Amino acid sequence: MLFYQLFKSLIGQTITIELKNDIMITGKLISVDQFLNLKLSDVQGTDPKKNPILSSLKTCFIRGNVIRYVLLPQDQIDTQLLKESAIKEAAKIKEEERKMQNRK
Amino acid sequence: MNLEVKEPIDLVRLSLGEKIYIKMRGDRELRGTLHAFDQHLNIVLSNVEEVLTVIEIDEETNEEIMKTTRRNFEMLYIRGDGIIAIAPPKRF
Amino acid sequence: MTTLRDYVDKKVAVISCDGRFIVGILFGFDQAINIILKDCEERIISEDRSIKKVQLDHIEILRGDDIVLIGEFDTNFEDQFESGMKTDPIKPLVH
Numbered sequence: 001m002l003f004y005q006l007f008k009s010l011i012g013q014t015i016t017i018e019l020k021n022d023i024m025i026t027g028k029l030i031s032v033d034q035f036l037n038l039k040l041s042d043v044q045g046t047d048p049k050k051n052p053i054l055s056s057l058k059t060c061f062i063r064g065n066v067i068r069y070v071l072l073p074q075d076q077i078d079t080q081l082l083k084e085s086a087i088k089e090a091a092k093i094k095e096e097e098r099k100m101q102n103r104k
Numbered sequence: 105m106n107l108e109v110k111e112p113i114d115l116v117r118l119s120l121g122e123k124i125y126i127k128m129r130g131d132r133e134l135r136g137t138l139h140a141f142d143q144h145l146n147i148v149l150s151n152v153e154e155v156l157t158v159i160e161i162d163e164e165t166n167e168e169i170m171k172t173t174r175r176n177f178e179m180l181y182i183r184g185d186g187i188i189a190i191a192p193p194k195r196f
Numbered sequence: 197m198t199t200l201r202d203y204v205d206k207k208v209a210v211i212s213c214d215g216r217f218i219v220g221i222l223f224g225f226d227q228a229i230n231i232i233l234k235d236c237e238e239r240i241i242s243e244d245r246s247i248k249k250v251q252l253d254h255i256e257i258l259r260g261d262d263i264v265l266i267g268e269f270d271t272n273f274e275d276q277f278e279s280g281m282k283t284d285p286i287k288p289l290v291h
Contacts, residue, residue, distance in 0.1 A: 002142050019264060021215065021289045033198040043267065050284045053217065057209055057267030061200060063229055066264045066289055070181040074150070077179050079139045082148060083120050086140040090117050093143050130290060
């Protein structure tokens with residue numbers, strides 16, 4: 001949920017995604033789902049000379065599992081908040097695991 | 105905050121805000137400051153340096169040549185399924 | 197929720213994990229992003245970076261696990277494909 005929230009907070013921002021086939025795509029983030037599938041508009045290959053076919057896409061849907069990295073806009077990230085959310089999320093998962101253990 | 109280290113993920117939690125080293129699939133290594141992680145080991149790092157190592161074979165001499173390329177990123181989300189190992193960098 | 201609903205009945209371009217580039221009309225999809233394409237054409241990118249259009253006479257069903265991305269294809273771009281545009285081949289996906 002942490003990263004779902006993070007990407008949700010970045011909707012409308014321009015991000016660059018590097019895929020596991022080395023393609024780099026830049027575009028405006030328009031939506032995200034629980035699998036961290038991302039949808040971009042104003043799509044462009046980061047290096048248009050290499051993959052001009054990417055400019056033939058108006059919007060595109062990228063499956064979360066093919067993403068290697070996402071380059072995030074640094075000025076849009078509240079690192080303090082991120083850190084706190086990460087600790088909270090880790091504690092929440094532990095709590096859930098404990099409950100599951102007790103049920104067994 | 106619970107400072108106990110019982111599970112591997114606890115070690116990651118204790119590295120929040122610190123510079124860490126990540127070994128990735130495809131001969132990639134990352135160094136940067138850890139800001140967030142989840143149970144899948146998806147991660148956000150800042151001030152990242154990526155080192156990519158490629159081994160090329162010289163056609164004439166058949167020698168293996170190691171080539172490294174470096175890239176820098178201000179703020180990077182890394183999908184957890186590409187991660188092999190995480191460590192605090194001072195041990196390296 | 198990110199879905200493919202707004203792509204249905206539109207011309208889409210799909211890149212598969214093995215590096216194929218297919219253009220077709222999106223007929224249907226499911227939760228796992230398995231998709232059905234009709235009127236498909238494959239754009240084969242050869243070694244010299246040129247693009248060849250091959251008509252596929254069948255309906256293509258692509259498994260979600262084999263899909264890298266699906267994009268809404270800008271038909272204005274068709275001419276540029278025709279005019280011998282060059283592009284780097286798409287590498288296969290390495291997990």
